[in-house]
Amino acid sequence: xxxxxxxxxxxxxxxxxxxxxxxxxxxxxxxxxxxxxxxxxxxxxxxxxxxxxxxxxxxxxxxxxxxxxxxxxxxxxxxxxxxxxxxxxxxxxxxxxxxxxxxxxxxxxxxxxxxxxxxxxxxxxxxxxxxxxxxxxxxxxxxxxxxxxxxxxxxxxxxxxxxxxxxxxxxxxxxxxxxxxxxxxxxxxxxxxxxxxxxxxxxxxxxxxxxxxxxxxxxxxxxxxxxxxxxxxxxxxxxxxxxxxxxxxxxxxxxxxxxxxxx
Amino acid sequence: xxxxxxxxxxxxxxxxxxxxxxxxxxxxxxxxxxxxxxxxxxxxxxxxxxxxxxxxxxxxxxxxxxxxxxxxxxxxxxxxxxxxxxxxxxxxxxxxxxxxxxxxxxxxxxxxxxxxxxxxxxxxxxxxxxxxxxxxxxxxxxxxxxxxxxxxxxxxxxxxxxxxxxxxxxxxxxxxxxxxxxxxxxxxxxxxxxxxxxxxxxxxxxxxxxxxxxxxxxxxxxxxxxxxxxxxxxxxxxxxxxxxxxxxxxxxxxxxxxxxxxxxxxxxxxxxxxxxxxxxxxxxxxxxxxxxxxxxxxxxxxx
Numbered sequence: 372x373x374x375x376x377x378x379x380x381x382x383x384x385x386x387x388x389x390x391x392x393x394x395x396x397x398x399x400x401x402x403x404x405x406x407x408x409x410x411x412x413x414x415x416x417x418x419x420x421x422x423x424x425x426x427x428x429x430x431x432x433x434x435x436x437x438x439x440x441x442x443x444x445x446x447x448x449x450x451x452x453x454x455x456x457x458x459x460x461x462x463x464x465x466x467x468x469x470x471x472x473x474x475x476x477x478x479x480x481x482x483x484x485x486x487x488x489x490x491x492x493x494x495x496x497x498x499x500x501x502x503x504x505x506x507x508x509x510x511x512x513x514x515x516x517x518x519x520x521x522x523x524x525x526x527x528x529x530x531x532x533x534x535x536x537x538x539x540x541x542x543x544x545x546x547x548x549x550x551x552x553x554x555x556x557x558x559x560x561x562x563x564x565x566x567x568x569x570x571x572x573x574x575x576x577x578x579x580x581x582x583x584x585x586x587x588x589x590x591x592x593x594x595x596x597x598x599x600x601x602x603x604x605x606x607x608x609x610x611x612x613x614x615x616x617x618x619x620x621x622x623x624x625x626x627x628x629x630x631x632x633x634x
Numbered sequence: 635x636x637x638x639x640x641x642x643x644x645x646x647x648x649x650x651x652x653x654x655x656x657x658x659x660x661x662x663x664x665x666x667x668x669x670x671x672x673x674x675x676x677x678x679x680x681x682x683x684x685x686x687x688x689x690x691x692x693x694x695x696x697x698x699x700x701x702x703x704x705x706x707x708x709x710x711x712x713x714x715x716x717x718x719x720x721x722x723x724x725x726x727x728x729x730x731x732x733x734x735x736x737x738x739x740x741x742x743x744x745x746x747x748x749x750x751x752x753x754x755x756x757x758x759x760x761x762x763x764x765x766x767x768x769x770x771x772x773x774x775x776x777x778x779x780x781x782x783x784x785x786x787x788x789x790x791x792x793x794x795x796x797x798x799x800x801x802x803x804x805x806x807x808x809x810x811x812x813x814x815x816x817x818x819x820x821x822x823x824x825x826x827x828x829x830x831x832x833x834x835x836x837x838x839x840x841x842x843x844x845x846x847x848x849x850x851x852x853x854x855x856x857x858x859x860x861x862x863x864x865x866x867x868x869x870x871x872x873x874x875x876x877x878x879x880x881x882x883x884x885x886x887x888x889x890x891x892x893x894x895x896x897x898x899x900x901x902x903x904x905x906x907x908x909x910x911x912x913x914x915x916x917x918x919x920x921x922x923x924x925x926x927x928x929x930x931x932x933x934x935x936x937x
Contacts, residue, residue: 374743377740377743378740378741380740381736381737381740381741384729384733384736384737384740385726385729385733385737388726388728388729388730388733389728391728392728392769393728455723455726455727456720456723456724457723457724457725457726459689459717459719459720459724460717460724460725460738460782460785461741462689462712463687463689463712463715463716463717464712464738464741464742464789465709465712465713465741465742465743465789466741466742466743467709471741623691626688626689626690626691626705627691628646629644629646629681629684629689629690631689632689632719632720632723
């Protein structure tokens, strides 16, 4: 536990060091996200009086933003470490790479969460979502599911991070996840509209089950909630184990080839 | 910590060629020993260092730290070794010196007070105290190198691996590094392996020297022994040159010439035997070799 707190402190130190230097990039990046959220929210829910539908959609958008980050950030972080020459130092510390990577993404998520809460609040105000909706147990349960779904995406992120160690430009694959989560998670388009094969593929990813479960919880629709929850947990385990396994296999390749310091 | 390197071989393969970086290297480094690894560029020095700390898996053979194979106990090895491989590239540019020390300190399991104490001590020692809160991207190469060395030292490692540690350092900082290395080896019983081309550093460390050429260890001796051996073979001659007298030997390294008097160095013993009885031989004395001369002699196979 103490170790975890210490690692989180270390990674927060690094994230804030980065923000200090690239504050203008961060500021405009955040502004971009803010306008995108407002635009998407307006386009997809204008005229709707369905308060729970709007809230579900907002959760979907949040999941899209954080999920994409969870995936591409891990790959980018690895590529950055190799480019800078710091990966070798990171590997030589007493902390396993998978642990430092996990806490770095947690630190980044905490940082993003601060602005996420702000954007969430602005969207709620701008689109007249009743405040009472968030002061409920259902909302708290939805937030918990949101984080479980996010955790499962970290597994995907580990996989990309591992591939980035070997193939260097693997983070570009991660950009695909941006479209996948936006259009194939059920947030913007009901997946029933897609061919069967696409539906089957979408169900392999945790974002679909996470969004389905959140919708079920918010609407108090018991049908399928147990199934969504069970598959989500199963996928959390599968993606996490698969991701860490991939990262370790790729690290082995790096040790064999001696490319931890080469880009 | 004792280091045993047994039959270590490593090659790098690309689509077009295979480069043999290490060939059957065997070495034993005892606790408290300082070893300088020397060799031309591409001789396999960095490959050796990376194999010892577990950043590179050998094709054959193994490295043992106190009897434990490095590549079967990577976390054990990483917990006990520190390495400065490319000093100025081993740190985060956008963090300050102190933030770098704090970040790596936390990842190495050090407590806040321990980090602060060690950081203050080493920053003072390396004259970086007033630059503590400056981002390292504003540092000179030497200052970045110092920061990387401090990170390695703060871990309090049992094995310290330094690849060109004095690159870009000023003389005072270089001396500080030498002093710390002696202290770590003698008081703390740390095993220290350094790859370097810095003659001043080698001379001051007066340590064991391992010469590598094309992935093999070609000589493994202590510096005083090498100097003695080299001196036994090389002589400074003062000779009066006369027509019909002995000519200068083929390997003569002329130091001075005034009129018919020549002062030169030679290692040609057969030539010496011929002129020993000659009246033209004014003076003969054993030479003391510099580190650079020893290096050249060893690498050319003359020592």
